[in-house]
Amino acid sequence: xxxxxxxxxxxxxxxxxxxxxxxxxxxxxxxxxxxxxxxxxxxxxxxxxxxxxxx
Numbered sequence: 001x002x003x004x005x006x007x008x009x010x011x012x013x014x015x016x017x018x019x020x021x022x023x024x025x026x027x028x029x030x031x032x033x034x035x036x037x038x039x040x041x042x043x044x045x046x047x048x049x050x051x052x053x054x055x
Contacts, residue, residue: 001025001036013045026051 001020009018009025016029024033025041032048034041 001039001041009041009043012043013048024049 006018006020006025010016011018011027011029011032011034013032014027014030016027018025018027018034020026020036021033023036025036025043026033031051032045033051034043034048036042
């Protein structure tokens with residue numbers, strides 16, 4: 001994903017910073033994971049997953 005875009009994106013749930021992690025975007029605030037599908041982040045709270053411990 002584009003680094004400049006990652007810098008301006010925020011978690012829709014808590015407005016925390018987001019970092020790219022494999023095939024997901026991970027919120028550093030609340031820990032929700034948002035999938036990346038065909039290079040596009042799916043930032044829908046209802047489709048987010050809680051990050052696994054240690055991830």
